Amino acid sequence: MTADTANPGWSGKTGNPVAGIGHVTGVPLQEGTEAYLCGPPGMVGAARKALRELGLHQDDIFNEEFVHQTLPA
Amino acid sequence: MMDGISITFADGEVMSFAPTPGGSVLTSAEQAGNALAHSCREGTCRTCVARRPNGDEVLLCVEPAQSGFEAVVPYRRADVSPPTLRRANINSFQKLSRSVWEIRYRLQFPLPFLPGQFVEATFPGIDGPRRFSMANGPAEAEQILHVRDIPGGAMADYLATRAKPQDAFTVRGPFGIFYLRANPKPKLFVAGGTGLAPIIAMLRGIDRLSSPPLSLVLGFADEQDAYGIDQLKVLANDYRSRS
Numbered sequence: 001m002t003a004d005t006a007n008p009g010w011s012g013k014t015g016n017p018v019a020g021i022g023h024v025t026g027v028p029l030q031e032g033t034e035a036y037l038c039g040p041p042g043m044v045g046a047a048r049k050a051l052r053e054l055g056l057h058q059d060d061i062f063n064e065e066f067v068h069q070t071l072p073a
Numbered sequence: 074m075m076d077g078i079s080i081t082f083a084d085g086e087v088m089s090f091a092p093t094p095g096g097s098v099l100t101s102a103e104q105a106g107n108a109l110a111h112s113c114r115e116g117t118c119r120t121c122v123a124r125r126p127n128g129d130e131v132l133l134c135v136e137p138a139q140s141g142f143e144a145v146v147p148y149r150r151a152d153v154s155p156p157t158l159r160r161a162n163i164n165s166f167q168k169l170s171r172s173v174w175e176i177r178y179r180l181q182f183p184l185p186f187l188p189g190q191f192v193e194a195t196f197p198g199i200d201g202p203r204r205f206s207m208a209n210g211p212a213e214a215e216q217i218l219h220v221r222d223i224p225g226g227a228m229a230d231y232l233a234t235r236a237k238p239q240d241a242f243t244v245r246g247p248f249g250i251f252y253l254r255a256n257p258k259p260k261l262f263v264a265g266g267t268g269l270a271p272i273i274a275m276l277r278g279i280d281r282l283s284s285p286p287l288s289l290v291l292g293f294a295d296e297q298d299a300y301g302i303d304q305l306k307v308l309a310n311d312y313r314s315r316s
Contacts, residue, residue: 020292
């Protein structure tokens with residue numbers, strides 16, 4: 001759990017979630033692990049790049065970018 | 074070279090159909106009675122993303138239909154359901170953090186979906202549908218959406234000033250290829266803000282038999298935006314105790 005900005009009482013880390021990937025110990029960060037990314041396009045793109053560099057297969061990385069917009073009626 | 078258009082699904086199944094003159098790959102597939110994942114039909118939402126043999130990504134809803142076109146899509150044919158329209162009524166709504174609303178609602182008739190998929194929801198007095206991922210498990214009767222509170226936004230204005238329990242609205246779906254794949258591979262989830270909603274649906278809907286290792290990285294712009302932590306702790310304890 002990370003926040004870009006937080007007060008001293010915050011129990012999580014401070015920084016962006018992509019930097020948080022490096023702290024993951026619950027799953028192996030390598031080929032054979034799947035990743036599901038959802039959030040703003042910048043975060044999703046940076047996370048995908050970082051995970052590809054760690055060896056995750058491109059077909060094992062799924063993402064949804066949250067673009068806040070009105071759909072055509 | 075192939076005569077028609079050829080789409081290969083994630084499990085290797087191949088769908089072939091003729092290009093419709095002046096149409097897109099998506100509309101050509103539909104003309105031939107085939108379903109492909111899509112939503113916006115204007116090249117923005119990326120639901121219909123596919124990969125060409127040379128590795129390039131294309132959006133099938135805007136890709137001109139041409140003979141010989143080949144691409145791979147990241148889902149199985151059986152995972153695409155034709156979207157249907159449903160009436161819904163709000164049960165309750167509340168602020169979960171400075172920037173996130175939660176809407177709980179019920180459907181007049183069930184709308185099956187895969188955990189991670191989204192609906193297009195049209196609320197009273199708001200022109201045009203908005204896309205929201207369900208934050209509930211597929212087997213649960215009460216549906217849950219997380220709505221970002223954008224100052225001055227139409228949804229924020231509706232929820233803050235006009236919305237009330239029992240309000241009727243419509244949802245159309247399911248949409249999206251961002252759904253949990255049922256396999257025993259370890260899974261890493263990375264969510265930013267209300268990107269948490271489909272991840273919660275996946276965690277609630279995860280296969281109880283294969284119990285793969287899971288990790289979640291969750292980020293917010295500010296600690297005042299954070300939400301869902303208590304629910305995630307409960308889900309994590311529940312998952313640990315049964316695997």
